[in-house]
Amino acid sequence: MQDSFANTVIRLNGLTYQYPRGESLHFTDLEVPSGQHTLILGDSGSGKTTLLHILSGLLKPTTGIVSIDGQQLYELTARKLDEFRGQRIGLIFQEAHLVKSLTVRENLQIAQGFAGARIDNSRINEVLALLSLDHKADSYPSKLSRGQMQRAAIARAVINKPAILVADEPTASLDDRNTESVLNLLLDQANQQGATLIIATHDKRVKTRIAHAYEMATRPHPINE
Numbered sequence: 043m044q045d046s047f048a049n050t051v052i053r054l055n056g057l058t059y060q061y062p063r064g065e066s067l068h069f070t071d072l073e074v075p076s077g078q079h080t081l082i083l084g085d086s087g088s089g090k091t092t093l094l095h096i097l098s099g100l101l102k103p104t105t106g107i108v109s110i111d112g113q114q115l116y117e118l119t120a121r122k123l124d125e126f127r128g129q130r131i132g133l134i135f136q137e138a139h140l141v142k143s144l145t146v147r148e149n150l151q152i153a154q155g156f157a158g159a160r161i162d163n164s165r166i167n168e169v170l171a172l173l174s175l176d177h178k179a180d181s182y183p184s185k186l187s188r189g190q191m192q193r194a195a196i197a198r199a200v201i202n203k204p205a206i207l208v209a210d211e212p213t214a215s216l217d218d219r220n221t222e223s224v225l226n227l228l229l230d231q232a233n234q235q236g237a238t239l240i241i242a243t244h245d246k247r248v249k250t251r252i253a254h255a256y257e258m259a260t261r262p263h264p265i266n267e
């Protein structure tokens with residue numbers, strides 16, 4: 043089903059998730075207008091990572107609807123969902139998860155391939171230049187510094203011009219200077235590529251840069267509650 047709110051990039055409705063033999067999580071409804079960068083805030087264990095996985099199409103909720111850029115994610119077949127995720131959702135986790143046996147350029151090429159797009163080397167060159175990584179295009183991940191690795195992960199997340207860029211604690215282990223530069227990169231890239239940023243964080247330094255926040259409203263419920 044297509045979403046009727048053309049300007050709404052994320053819509054969450056009636057979401058719950060029950061971990062097998064674990065927590066039952068209930069999520070407050072949310073609508074994010076396109077371009078409204080939003081933080082996901084909440085105590086440790088409140089369900090931020092679970093929510094990011096659900097809204098990124100990686101974890102099917104027990105109940106409820108997730109609509110991204112007008113598409114209800116969990117109505118798609120597994121293959122279509124993989125393709126949609128590749129095209130419309132950019133993921134940045136704390137560890138970069140680049141394929142170690144491939145160069146930076148090849149990592150970006152497979153990200154284009156997963157999304158069902160043709161290999162577009164001029165787009166790859168453009169993104170690498172924007173992130174000051176052009177000189178590392180033919181390097182393997184093991185030859186990158188930590189900061190370069192993080193920029194490569196951002197390059198991979200934005201390569202297909204996603205509608206949303208989802209980052210889980212992207213600054214948790216960074217000093218102030220690197221936090222500033224990663225936040226600038228994420229905001230610049232999101233703004234330039236027309237993506238809406240969703241960042242889960244505890245980090246006070248991030249809260250000063252992004253005004254809108256979604257507070258995890260619930261504590262986890264015991265199984266039978």
Ligand SMILES: Nc1ncnc2c1ncn2[C@@H]1O[C@H](COP(=O)(O)OP(=O)(O)OP(=O)(O)O)[C@@H](O)[C@H]1O
Nearest residue numbers: 061064065084085086087088089090091092093262
């Ligand atoms: N695979 C799992 N099986 C069972 N319970 C889980 C599993 N993963 C997470 N949980 C539980 O679900 C709840 C939410 O976890 P989640 O990782 O989403 O929280 P979080 O807000 O991201 O926490 P943090 O800020 O500490 O990373 C926690 O109580 C956690 O113990």
